Amino acid sequence: MSAVQRILGFESSCDETGVALVEVTDDAPPRLLAQALHSQISMHQAYGGVVPELASRDHVRRVLPLTREVLSQAGLALHDIDLIAYTQGPGLAGALLVGAGVAVSLAASLDVPALPIHHLEGHLLSPFLSADPPQFPFVALLVSGGHTQLMRVDDVGRYEILGETIDDAAGEAFDKSAKLLGLPYPGGPHLARMAEFGNPQAYELPRPLLHSGKPDFSFAGLKTAVLTQVKKIGEAACDQTRADLAASTQAAIVDVLVKKSLLALKETGLKRLVVAGGVGANARLREQLSATCAKRGVRVHYPELSLCTDNGAMIAMAAALRVQRGMAKPRRDGGFEVRPRWDLSAA
Secondary structure (H helix, E strand, O other), X not given: OXXXXXXXXXXXXXXXXXXXXXXXXXXXXXXXXXXXXXXXXHHXXXXXXXXXXXXXXXXHHHHHHHHHHHHHHHOOOHHHOOEEEEXXXXXXXXXXXXXXXXXXXXXXXXXXXXXXXXHHHHHHHHHHHOOOOOOOOEEEEEEOOOOEEEEEEEEOOEEEEEEEEOOOOHHHHHHHHHHHOOOXXXXXXXXXXXXXXXXXXXXXXXXXXXXXXOOOEOOHHHHHHHHHHHHHHOOOOOHHHHHHHHHHHHHHHHHHHHHHHHHHHHHHOOOEEEEEOHHHHOHHHHHHHHHHHHHOOOEEEOOOHHHOOOOHHHHHHHHHXXXXXXXXXXXXXXXXXXXXXXOHHHO
């Protein structure tokens, strides 16, 4: 690689359009120069969830203005870009096609290579953009709306799945429980805010697979238990009752995530944990993990709160780390494909 490369990253896997610019050199950590993000939350709220066709159309509207904003922030022009990275998958097919199509077309027009990136690898490596970046090897807890996994990470591209959910992801458990409580989309953050005013011990909710001895997860049973309690308390439930149920639900999810993370750390013998993904922004999870790991001499690393959700910075960073290690396989032929379903271990 040349002494300095500037990488433009595009993220469009679901309901956020993210663009970012990262600078990478041979012997220094990659540096985030600028980023811009547009969330589609307000558009999808009326439907109670993401509408794929609307998401794709909104990415079309947002991606180029965001690119101009990022370049303006960095004080650079398109001809200063050396490589363009984009999310290849997993995600919504139409949304992925927008980001990939723009990235590859722009790369061809600038005569620079384009590099596809795994969305989950972006989340996994996002803590390297924080003020306290981790060091390899580490155990990673990847928790988002669609994925809950524990992995051993020995280096970029060297991932071993230790455990994963057999049904709902942790983020789904938050969102579905929130919907049962009548909270708006996206439910997880609303449930967490309501939980601040509730008693986490008010309801005895299940912790599926908590004592299985394996680092796998299951949250479908918890959702069913929340539904049962919602039916019991009825429509006339007061705000405090709903807050108590929200707090108890959050406590159950966090207990499982913490216990399974400790199990994975014990199995691997590692003393470093990285938390990534949207649920990684949950304050209760951060509090519990930090306190529990500190007692065991384990360092915990989180991405900045602004980088927990989908964003272009994590895609550009993943590309930069691959470039720095000579692992990148960019294309110049103008071709591309998207992979709505894509196992990280196959990336």
